Amino acid sequence: MFPMQVAELGVEGEGVWLALGTVLMLIGMVVFIAKGWGVQDPEKKEFYIITILIPGIAAASYLSMFFGFGLTEVPVGESYNSFAAANDGVLEVYWARYADWLFTTPLLLLDIGLLAGASNRDIGALVGLDGFMIVTGLGATLMKDGIARYAFWTISTIAMVLLLYYLFSVFTEAAADLDEEARGTFNVLRNVILVTWAIYPILWIVGTEGAGLVNLYVETLLFMALDVTAKVGFGFILLQSRAISGDSTTPTPSAEESAAD
Amino acid sequence: MSDNDDDLAVYELNTRSVVGLVVSVVVGVAGLFALPALQEVFGLSFQQAFWPLLAVEFLAFVGVAVSVLRLHEERSFE
Numbered sequence: 541m542f543p544m545q546v547a548e549l550g551v552e553g554e555g556v557w558l559a560l561g562t563v564l565m566l567i568g569m570v571v572f573i574a575k576g577w578g579v580q581d582p583e584k585k586e587f588y589i590i591t592i593l594i595p596g597i598a599a600a601s602y603l604s605m606f607f608g609f610g611l612t613e614v615p616v617g618e619s620y621n622s623f624a625a626a627n628d629g630v631l632e633v634y635w636a637r638y639a640d641w642l643f644t645t646p647l648l649l650l651d652i653g654l655l656a657g658a659s660n661r662d663i664g665a666l667v668g669l670d671g672f673m674i675v676t677g678l679g680a681t682l683m684k685d686g687i688a689r690y691a692f693w694t695i696s697t698i699a700m701v702l703l704l705y706y707l708f709s710v711f712t713e714a715a716a717d718l719d720e721e722a723r724g725t726f727n728v729l730r731n732v733i734l735v736t737w738a739i740y741p742i743l744w745i746v747g748t749e750g751a752g753l754v755n756l757y758v759e760t761l762l763f764m765a766l767d768v769t770a771k772v773g774f775g776f777i778l779l780q781s782r783a784i785s786g787d788s789t790t791p792t793p794s795a796e797e798s799a800a801d
Numbered sequence: 802m803s804d805n806d807d808d809l810a811v812y813e814l815n816t817r818s819v820v821g822l823v824v825s826v827v828v829g830v831a832g833l834f835a836l837p838a839l840q841e842v843f844g845l846s847f848q849q850a851f852w853p854l855l856a857v858e859f860l861a862f863v864g865v866a867v868s869v870l871r872l873h874e875e876r877s878f879e
Contacts (some may be wrong), residue, residue, distance in 0.1 A: 582873035590824070591825050597829060612836075612847050638810040639855060643862045650866055667866075671859060675872050678855070682848070736842050 554760035558606040561764040565599035568772030575779050587784050590651050591775040594644045601640030602764075605681050610636020621752030631748060632756065635707050637763065638678045645670050648774060649707075652729050655722065655778065656715035666706055675698035677741075681749050697741045704734055718783075725781035729774060736770040760789070817824050818868040825864030 569592055576588030604610035611634055618629040646667040653663035673696050679693035707730060715726040716765050743766070747759040754762070778784055831855050839850040 586872065589872070590865075593826065593865060596826075597833075600830040600833050606836075609834045609837055635836075635851060639833055640860045642855060643859050643865075646862050646866065650869075682851075702843050721812075730806070 545704070547601055548689050554757045555606055556657045556762045557706070557757075558602050561597050561602040562606060564772060565602060568595035568775060569599060572779060574725040575785070584784055586654065587651065587778065590647050590654075591778055594647050594775060595649075597791045598640055598767060602634045602767075604636045605634045610634055610639070611663075613684055614684065616686065616733060618683055618690070618770040620752070621748070623748045623752045623756070627759060633681055633749065634760075635678070635681070636706060636721045638681065641677075642671065642674045644771060645674065648733065648770070651774075651778060652707075652726065652733065653711060653714075655718075655729070655783070656685050656711045656726050657717060658711050662706075662714065666703060667712075669699055669703045669706065673703060680744070689749075693741065693744060698739060700741060704737060714721075721782040722781065725777065725783060728777055732770065732774055732777065736766055739766055813874050815871055815874050818871045821864055822868035825861045825868060826849070827866070829858055829861030832861065 548787065572592045572595070576585070576592065579585055579588055599609065611632060613630045614633050615630050616624050618625045620629070620631070624631050649666050649670055650663060653666065654666050675695035676692050677700060680696055683689045683692060711726075711730065715723055717732075718726060740763075743754075743759065743762055746753040748754070780799050836847075836850055836854055839845060839854065840847065843850070
């Protein structure tokens, strides 16, 4: 059961970037597993499990898209953009990308929230906002009417701006109690999220699902590069940190809690 | 908790959380491949199959998050 990709696109089209994305995510996952092998500290294990799962789920998503399981067609009308016009008014949409994001972006927020020492309530609020952002982004992608697509894109982008602001303000405040090393790692990871996540809606609006200024081949390449940076790059930075890697005895929040006790 | 209790406290793997973690990951990954089969088996349109599947994906994330955060239970000897 290989629905569309192999038959119609394969590795000759954007499939090459989907295959590369699968491989890079798998490499990231294997490296993180190797790095975390033998870690005994329960709190560090949490970081490792979450960080390993992020590229693991993403690899499955890229494989799903490569084989066509994660691909569908949305009839938007020939007047929507040049790609719809060239394809009888139909857009090819990789829905698995959004299912992946609905799973992995909350895990990224959980990772950075735990590092910052944010409260469960703050992490939960951010995860809720994140879910809303992804689902409304999906609405933009799956709508047949052009105006509704851009309306949902706007709502999703506003949610993203609120999310990034919340991340910048509340999580940064929570991280203020960390030691210099852990705070430095948090700042870098926060900035990685701020920059990479902000590019996604721009890519959507210029890509085949939006104005159609960028073709599917380039769009898939750029999404893959963003995904690998936001997931594998994020994981490398987090697990290289001395607060997590095992070079220090325990993550800073534990040490401070112990001192407080 | 006294200093003595601190010395004796150990972290024990929560078996239910391990099972929850594995099940959530398997469900999440399977969901990424399941849509065409769901449409074919139940005769559903894309939208009819997709939104429930998306809800399952989010529940799989919740399962992972809860399982990871409860993976270890602190045990102390009285």
